[in-house]
Amino acid sequence: MAAGFGVHLRPGAHQVDYAAQHDLREPGALAHVARLVDLENLTDYYLLQIYAANNDWPHQNVTVFRDPAGDDRRFRFLLWDIDHAFWIDSDLHIDMVHWLYTPHPSLPEMGDTLLIRRLLENEGFREAFLGRAAHLLNTTLHPDNVIAALERLAARIAPDIALEEQRWQSTRPWTEHLERMRDFARRRPDIVRQHLVDRFGLSGTYRLAVGAPDPAEGAVWVDGMPLAGDYEGIHFPDVAVEVRAEPAPGHSFVGWESLPGETGALLHIRYPLPAGEALRPVFARNRE
Numbered sequence: 001m002a003a004g005f006g007v008h009l010r011p012g013a014h015q016v017d018y019a020a021q022h023d024l025r026e027p028g029a030l031a032h033v034a035r036l037v038d039l040e041n042l043t044d045y046y047l048l049q050i051y052a053a054n055n056d057w058p059h060q061n062v063t064v065f066r067d068p069a070g071d072d073r074r075f076r077f078l079l080w081d082i083d084h085a086f087w088i089d090s091d092l093h094i095d096m097v098h099w100l101y102t103p104h105p106s107l108p109e110m111g112d113t114l115l116i117r118r119l120l121e122n123e124g125f126r127e128a129f130l131g132r133a134a135h136l137l138n139t140t141l142h143p144d145n146v147i148a149a150l151e152r153l154a155a156r157i158a159p160d161i162a163l164e165e166q167r168w169q170s171t172r173p174w175t176e177h178l179e180r181m182r183d184f185a186r187r188r189p190d191i192v193r194q195h196l197v198d199r200f201g202l203s204g205t206y207r208l209a210v211g212a213p214d215p216a217e218g219a220v221w222v223d224g225m226p227l228a229g230d231y232e233g234i235h236f237p238d239v240a241v242e243v244r245a246e247p248a249p250g251h252s253f254v255g256w257e258s259l260p261g262e263t264g265a266l267l268h269i270r271y272p273l274p275a276g277e278a279l280r281p282v283f284a285r286n287r288e
Contacts, residue, residue: 047132050100053085138235143189207235210231210278245265
């Protein structure tokens with residue numbers, strides 16, 4: 001992408017102005033916003049900020065950019081200045097979903113969150129947003145993955161910490177900050193799930209287990225993600241989870257373990273399976 005520009009998103013920007021004047025529950029209005037803004041990027045951006053408990057946002061530190069000359073000129077959001085996050089100068093339990101609906105003293109008109117609030121009034125967008133939240137909390141933002149990334153970054157900067165501590169005095173050792181962030185990674189996903197349940201009146205959560213088949217027989221995807229091994233995630237019953245099976249060459253899809261009689265290779269799951277059971281595709285070798 002060619003170099004674009006970044007601005008703090010404020011009322012008066014066309015996309016925010018349009019959202020203020022139109023009902024985004026209408027398909028045409030949502031489609032118009034989707035031509036202005038990359039909604040997949042917007043969704044991931046807001047979910048990451050919510051997860052990270054960044055309390056220095058979105059009344060400030062909001063940056064958007066676009067390619068001013070290319071074929072795709074939609075606005076996208078860029079993370080900027082999130083040092084008040086991850087339980088460092090922020091609160092482990094802060095409800096960042098509620099935060100989006102709460103006026104900030106510096107921006108009482110709430111123009112900074114108008115676009116996302118209007119988008120979430122659209123049932124289709126809201127379901128996609130919640131489905132993506134479940135997916136990210138089960139994968140990219142799973143505690144194991146976040147802690148592993150934290151350890152990699154900590155190892156890179158560890159040799160320079162002594163110099164930093166000489167220059168910038170701290171009331172808490174660096175190692176304590178690291179452990180606090182690890183604990184944040186372990187505990188924050190369930191907190192965010194509950195905040196989403198509370199804000200959108202969801203009926204709770206459930207665990208979904210999907211077994212990966214023998215790769216020689218076929219493959220299975222969960223919400224578009226191919227499984228390399230068995231999967232277990234926490235989902236919202238109100239939001240369908242797409243599970244799709246595909247046979248390998250020379251094989252045919254037969255059905256699903258735990259769902260006798262279900263012969264469709266594409267499922268939209270909204271409920272838990274019987275306790276202890278996993279959803280696993282069954283394939284058969286084709287006859288010669």
